[in-house]
Amino acid sequence: MTNFIFALFPDEASARAGLEAFELLHVAGDITLFNHAIVQRGMDGTLVVLERETAPIGSGVGALIGGTAGLFGGLAGLGIGAATGGIIGAVLDLFNLGVSKEFLSSICKELVPGKTAVFAEASEEWITLVDARVEAFGGSVIRAARDDFIEDEIRKRVVRLKREVAARRAEFAARRTEKRLHALHEVVLRSEENLRKAALDAARHIEQYREESDAKLKALHDQLQSASPATKARIEQRIIDLQTDQKQRLAKIHDALRLAREAMEA
Template identity: 75%
Template sequence: MTNFIFALFPDDASARAGLEVFESLHLGGDITLFSYAIVRRGADGIPIVLERKTAPIGSRVGALMGGTAGLFGGLAGVGIGAAAGGIIGAVLDIFNLGMSKEFLDSICKELVPGKTAVFAEVSEELTRLADTRIQACGGRVLREARDDFLEDAIRKRIVRLKGEVEARRAGYAVRRTEKMLQALHEAVTRSEGKLQKAAVDAARHIEQYRAESSAKLDMLHQQLQSAAPETRVRIEQRMIDLQTDQKQRLAKLQEALDFAREAMRA
C-alpha cells in the first residue's frame, strides 16, 4: 500500500532521527521510502524546507508540501511554491492527490510554529513498524492512503465536457436565426476549447504517471538486490502492487483521453 506520511516532531533533531528511522526501515526492506522532506514551521508561521529527496518521483510529496505551505501562506528554503502561482497550483494539486479534508486539516492543525515534520511517500505493509519507532523518537505519525481521486476526476471532467460539446453541436444544427447561429457557434468553440485542454491535461498526467511508476519500480529493483531473503517476498509484492496500480490508473486516464479524442474528431 502506498501512503502519504506526515510525521510530526517537537524539533529538528527529533525529525532527523525520525527520517533515519524511515531510511533504516527502507534499508532493511520493511518499507520502501520513495521520497521525503523535512519541514519546519518557523516562528513567523512560514514553513521552511530543511532537507528533501524528491527527484525523480517527488512531485507528490512536493505537492503535499507546497499545498500545505500555501494554506499557511508561503514556503521558504528551496523554492517549492515560492511564487504566488506556484503556491496556488500546489494548493490545487494537494486536493488532486486525493487527500481527505480531514488529513489536510490535521496537518494544518498539528504543524504549529516551532514544530518540525517529515513528509514522505512510502510503500508499507505493516504501519506499526514505522509508528512504534517514530514514537520512540518523540514523534507522531499521520498517514493517508493514495487513491484514484485524480484519475477519476479527470475522467469525469472529460465525460461531462464531451456531453457538453455534443449538446452544443446539436443545438447549432437546429439553429433558428443568424443571431442564434453566432451565439451557438461561440458556445461550441468554448466547449471544444475546454475539452481540448482537458485532453491535454489527461495526456500530461499519463506521461507523468508512467515516469513516476518507472522510477518507483527502479527503486524497488535496487532495494530487492540487497534485501534479505525474508524480506524479498514483500518487496516483490510491492512491485506487483505498483504494476497493478499503474495499469488501473493508466486505463482510466487513457479511457478519458479516448473519449475526448472521439468527441474532437466528430
C-alpha cells in the same frame, strides 16, 4: 500500499533521528522509502525545508510540501506562497496528489509554528513499524493512502465536456437560422476548446504519472537486489501492487482520452 506519512516531532533533532529510523527500515526492506523531507514551521507561519531528498521520485512529497506551504502562506526560500497565487496552486497540487481533506486538515492543525515534521512517501505493509520508531522519539504519525480519485475526476470531466460539446453542436444545428447564430457558434467553439484542453491535461497526467511510477518501480527493483530472503517476498508484492495500481490508473486516463477523441472526431 503507498502512503503519505506525516511524522510530527517535538524538535529538529528528534525529526532527524526519526528520519534515520525510516532509512534503516528501508535498508532492511521493511518499507520502501520513495522520497522524504524534513520541514519546520517558522514562528511567522511559513515552512522551512531543512532537508529534502526527492529525486528522482519527487513529485509526491514535493507537491505535498508546496501545497501545504501555500495554505500556510509561504515556503521560505522557494517563493511559494499566497502572494504568488499559492492558495489556488496549493489546492490544485493537493487535489492532484489524491490526498483527503481530513489528512490536510490534520497537518494544518498539528504543524503549528515551532514544530518540525518529516514528510515521506513510502510503501509499507505494516504501519506499526514506522509508528513505533516515531513514538520512540516523542513523535506522532498521520498517514494517508494516495487515492486515485484524480484519475476518476479527469474521466468525469471529459465525459461532461463531451456531452456539452454534443449539446452545443445540436443546438447550433437546430437554430442556425436565428440571429444568434454567430454567438452560438462561438459557444460551440469554446466547448470544443475546453474538451481539447481536458484531453491535453489527461495526456500530461499520463506522462507525469508513468514517469513517477516507473521511478518507483526502479527503486523497488534496486531494493530487491540487496534484500534478505525474509523480505524479498514482501518487496516483490509491493512491485506487483504498484504495477496493478499503475495499470488501473492509466486505463482510466486512456479511456478519458478515447472519449475525447470520439467527441472531437464526431
